[in-house]
Amino acid sequence: MPPLDVRFVRSCPGPEHLPSDGRPEVCLAGRSNVGKSSLLNSLAGGRKIARTSSRPGCTQYLNIYSVGESFYFVDLPGYGYAKAPAGMRSRWSDWIAGYLSGRSVLRGTVLLVDARHPCLPNDMEMVEFLKDIGKPYIVALTKSDKLSGNKLASTVRKAQDMGPVIPVSSVTGRGIDRLKGWIFQAVG
Secondary structure, X not given: OOOOOEEEEXXXXXXXXXXXXXXOEEEEEEXXXXXXXXXXXXXXXOOOOOOOOOOOOOOOOEEEEEXXXXXXXXXXXXXXXXXXXXXXXXXXXXXXXXXXXXXXXXXXXXXXXXXXXXXXXXXXXXXXXXXXHOOOEEEEEEOHHHOOHHHHHHHHHHHOOOOOEEEOOOXXXXXXXXXXXXXXXXXX
C-alpha cells in the first residue's frame, strides 16, 4: 500500500479546538512513550511528520493530522507515566474520555500497546473503556521487532484478550499495511 498523505494541522489545547468540518477521525491512543509518533511517521512512509522523543509525556495536546482530504488522525496525549504536572495529566484523562465517548466523527481507535509489555493494568482499563463506549478499535502491538518469532507469537495470543491485534514495527514496517487496511475500513 502506498504511504498515506499525512500532514500536521495543529495542536489543540482542548477538545473545543478540534476540527469542525465533519471529516471522519481515527485516534491514536496509548501509554506515554509507546510509539505513537513513530507509528504516524511509518504510516506516512517514513516522513518525519510527528516529533519523536525518548522522553515520556511530550504529546501534551490533541495533535491533529490531515490524511489527504479524507480524514484526520488525532494523536492523544499518552496515559501512564509522563513528565508533566499532575494537573495537566488529570486534564488529559478528561480530554481523552470526553473525546472517545462524545466525538461523533470518531470512526475508530488505534490503541498502541508495547509488545514487550502487553496487558498492563492501564492498557486493560483503556480496553474496557473502549468496549464500554462501543466504538471500533484495534490493538497495535508496537515495537514487535524487538521480540523473537516465538515470543511475539506468545504475546499476540496473550494480547488477543484485549481485542483484535496487529503486531507492528516502525523499524521493519511489519503490520503497517494491515493497519492501513483497518483504518480505511474504519473511515469507510
